[in-house]
Amino acid sequence: MNEMRKPTGAKPTTDPSRTGARAGASAGRQPGGARRTSPVPFRTRLFAMLLLFAVIPTVTVTLVWTGAMSRTLSRMSARSAWERIAVSGEQALRAVDRTTLDPEQRAAFDRHEVELRESAQLARRFDFVAGRSMRLVLVGAGVVVVLVAVGASRVAGHLSRQLSRPLDELVGWTGLIRAGRSLPAQTVRRGAPEFEVLRSGMRTMAHELETGRRRALEAERAEAFRESARRFAHELKNPLTPIRFAVDRLRRSAPDDLQETVAVLAEEAARLETMARSFAQFGRLPDGPAADIDVAELVSRVARATVPDRLILTLSCEAGLPLVPGYHEPLVRAVSNVLLNAVDATPAGGMIAIAVARDTDNADRVAIRVQDTGIGIAPDALTRIFDPYVTTKPGGTGLGLAIAMQTVQAHRGSMDAQSTPGQGTTMTIRLPLTAA
16 A cells, blocks of 8 residues: 555755845856856946946047147147247348448338347247146146046936846845745836846746746646556455455355355455545546537536436526537536535535636636535635545545546646535636637
């Protein structure tokens, strides 16, 4: 009986305090196993890169502009040329001054002398101003570089914060997703809308991964249950045949005082055979080609054969329902198991209402809804009613609803239950209209 042991499906425990450390360590690992460490935080590196991108071009342009201005001013300065002109002009003037000139020539000579002296003086003044202007240009260039550096540092700091914080957050989320932990609650955050798109995408991815993990675990558990059920049914069927033959012989030859004992043996053998059949059904998935099934006709026939006269049966089937592709006998067993549970839970005089119609949430599905007025199911047991070997009925195998769920899932459908203790339970089977 070791095959009947229920797998726990427990996940490895995770220390929440070490999740962030593992996430950071994993982010720094290379595929070859070498650990890549960066002593400088990402925000600092990003700040330095943004600052250098702004300061280096500014310094380069300033130096080029300063050098061009210095060369231009030096070329525009004519002090040495004017000094040579002044020297040669004074020599010419002294030579001419010793000659005899008429009044008109003397007047022209005096005007030329005045112009020459004024031009030489202006050249000296321009040279004086140009020399000090170059200092002002250098000081102005330094001020511009400082202002650009300060402004660039402010902008780089803002951008590094805006970029590094969301990235650090997303990196931390990868560690949570890897550990199978839930992501933080969604809140309104400032920043670029693209990061919010990334957050939404990671939340969707985390949800899908968790759903995939859960489905994989459920599939593994279901396969383990089916394998256990197949082995148990096989081991149980082997002695049942000789036991049944032996009981038949005893029934024919046993004295009257032993007939009651033989009847008990026959009843228990029949119960074991029913149990073996249930385990065999649970251990076998529907196979073979699917066929188009009239769900309304199937449910009506099963309901009239299953619900006894002591209960009130109401049956409502929507007209014009399309055929559902699936496996007829497994669906008959699934609906029968659901109805049998409803019958067992409903006292005499109670009511079972069955409705077959298109699903209100999805028109591409057919919904079979079975509602009873029975004792209901406790909330803590409601979450486990579809698990194998879980039952509240004396002598039950706990496989009825498990077989029904297995069959519905094999048809790519779904099954859920709602119950209020003391008022009744509603079971809903949803089957898609597409091929199973």
